[in-house]
Amino acid sequence: MLSVPYACLATAALDLGVPLELPGGQLLLVVAVLIAITAMSGFFAARRAARVSPVDALTTPD
Numbered sequence: 001m002l003s004v005p006y007a008c009l010a011t012a013a014l015d016l017g018v019p020l021e022l023p024g025g026q027l028l029l030v031v032a033v034l035i036a037i038t039a040m041s042g043f044f045a046a047r048r049a050a051r052v053s054p055v056d057a058l059t060t061p062d
C-alpha cells in the first residue's frame with residue numbers, strides 16, 4: 001500500500017507529465033484477496049492449535 005503514495009511523489013518530483021491513474025477496482029480486489037488469505041491462514045492455524053493438548057504443546061521441543 002505504500003507504493004501508491006510513493007508513485008504519486010515520484011511522479012510529481014520528476015515532473016514527467018505522466019498522469020497517475022489508480023485502478024480502484026484492482027486495488028480493492030487485491031486488498032480483499034489479501035484479507036481473505038490472512039483470515040484463512042489465521043483460521044487454519046487456530047484450528048490446528050485447538051486440536052493439540054496444552055500439555056503436549058508445552059512439552060514438545062518443536
